[in-house]
Amino acid sequence: MNSNNTVLRFSGHDTFHCKEQWILKGLQLVEIQRNRNVFREVETISRLGVGKNMVRSIQHWLRAFGLINDDLIPTDFANSLFLNEALDPYLEYEGSLWLLQYFICHSQYASIYRIIFSEYFLDKATNEFSESQIFRFINKRLKENEQKPVTDKTLESDFKVLIRSYVSPTKNQKTVEDDFNVPLLSLNLISDTGRQNDKGQTVFRVNKTNQSIPLEIFAYCLLTEFEGELAISFDNVRKSIGSYLCLSNDLLDEMLSQLPQRFNEFVYKDDAGIRQIQIKVNNVEFKNDMLRDYYELH
Numbered sequence: 001m002n003s004n005n006t007v008l009r010f011s012g013h014d015t016f017h018c019k020e021q022w023i024l025k026g027l028q029l030v031e032i033q034r035n036r037n038v039f040r041e042v043e044t045i046s047r048l049g050v051g052k053n054m055v056r057s058i059q060h061w062l063r064a065f066g067l068i069n070d071d072l073i074p075t076d077f078a079n080s081l082f083l084n085e086a087l088d089p090y091l092e093y094e095g096s097l098w099l100l101q102y103f104i105c106h107s108q109y110a111s112i113y114r115i116i117f118s119e120y121f122l123d124k125a126t127n128e129f130s131e132s133q134i135f136r137f138i139n140k141r142l143k144e145n146e147q148k149p150v151t152d153k154t155l156e157s158d159f160k161v162l163i164r165s166y167v168s169p170t171k172n173q174k175t176v177e178d179d180f181n182v183p184l185l186s187l188n189l190i191s192d193t194g195r196q197n198d199k200g201q202t203v204f205r206v207n208k209t210n211q212s213i214p215l216e217i218f219a220y221c222l223l224t225e226f227e228g229e230l231a232i233s234f235d236n237v238r239k240s241i242g243s244y245l246c247l248s249n250d251l252l253d254e255m256l257s258q259l260p261q262r263f264n265e266f267v268y269k270d271d272a273g274i275r276q277i278q279i280k281v282n283n284v285e286f287k288n289d290m291l292r293d294y295y296e297l298h
Contacts, residue, residue, distance in 0.1 A: 008111040008142060010150050010158040012060035014053040017164040020183045022050075023067065024089050026058040027082050030072050038072065064110035066103035076284070077103060077224075080291055087295040095217040095294050097187055098245060102221045104184075105244035112158050115141070117189075117206065118243035127208055128193060130201045131159050163204065166190035189246050208248045215262055216294035218255050221245070222277070223287040230282060234275035 025048055029038060038044055039059040045052055062068045067078040074083055081096060082089045088096045105114045112134070120129060120137050135155050142149060165184050188207055195203045221241050226232045234256070242252040256277050259266035265286060267278040 006108045006111075008138070008145055008147055009109060010112060010138070011154050012056070012063075012110070013158075013161050014057045014060075015157050015161060016054055016057040017161050017182060018057075018061040018065075018184075019181045020091055021181070022048075022054075022058045022061060023065070023091070023183070024082055026062045027067060027074055027078055030062070030068055030074060031083055036072050060110070064104050064107060064113075065100050066107035066109075076288075080288065085292075087291065091183055093295065093298055094186075094212075095214045095298070097183055098213050098217050099220070101184055101187060101189065102224075102241065102244050106221075106225060106240075110158075112138070112162050114244070116162065117246065118239065121206065121243065122239060127206045128203055129206070130197045130199070130203050131156070132197070132199055132201060134159060163190070167192055167204070206246055208246050210248075210251060211246055213245055213247070213255070214294055214298075215255065215258055216290045216297075218245075219259060219263065219266075220287055220290045220294075222259075223279070223282060223290065226279075226282070227287075228282055229279070231276050231278045234277070237277065 029044065029047055035041075039055055044055050048055060048058065050058070059068075059072075062078075066075055067082070068074055077099070079085065081087050081099065091097065091100075104110060105117050108114055115138060116129065116134060119141070120134060121127065135152070138155060139149065165182060166187070166189050168185060191205050191207055193203045193205050197203055218241070221244075222232075222237065225240050226236075234253070237256065238249060238252055241247075242249070247255065253270075253275070256268050256275075259277065260268050265279060265281045267280070269276050269278060
């Protein structure tokens with residue numbers, strides 16, 4: 001396998017999209033039990049009040065959102081938002097949803113999220129995609145990664161779960177109630193174009209419109225993505241955070257320009273054809289201060 005590539009993963013959710021209350025419930029379980037095998041124990045079914053398959057799904061989503069590590073230990077992000085500091089355990093602030101969106105792409109545990117929001121579109125002029133286009137791209141990436149092919153059934157299930165995470169299905173009483181329970185849905189990052197391709201598949205669009213992302217949250221993501229770095233090119237920010245958060249190039253440029261106006265620790269250079277954000281202080285303390293600033297101000 002190419003050592004530069006993370007293992008691509010397209011299963012683990014057991015066909016369940018993430019429910020909002022699963023995040024806090026799952027993290028509290030991990031924190032209380034402190035047991036690497038907790039998600040395999042029969043008692044966990046009653047502790048979480050869900051079925052066996054959902055227990056596996058909860059573990060998957062905690063990993064996918066960068067909330068626990070391989071040893072099922074809560075990450076700094078999980079401790080800040082949900083546990084120790086508990087800045088927003090019930091996801092009441094939109095900034096928290098943007099953080100979840102950032103981390104599901106950044107963590108690379110559920111590979112399809114980074115692929116759809118970043119990799120697939122890096123050389124595309126359009127923001128539209130269909131199931132078959134994504135599958136072709138994934139199969140190409142698997143080959144490059146020297147990984148075994150993934151079955152169509154597995155990819156179809158993964159694609160369906162991703163779409164349900166962002167696009168509300170045809171309305172009925174059940175889906176209306178469920179919509180309140182799907183954390184990333186309200187960000188409106190993917191929409192159904194109402195068109196189909198020549199295979200009869202729905203054509204979707206990634207919405208790179210005027211996103212309203214709090215500057216402190218954007219700064220926290222920047223400091224996380226480029227930990228310890230003091231100068232980052234616009235292009236590297238565009239390919240990562242800009243893509244994960246669905247920012248147009250103009251809006252990304254505007255947000256990078258705003259950082260020095262609000263915080264002395266940032267300098268944005270745009271001269272001689274070189275655009276880069278410079279950071280005078282790039283450490284964990286400064287990063288966490290950005291996060292606290294957001295929740296204290298709101």
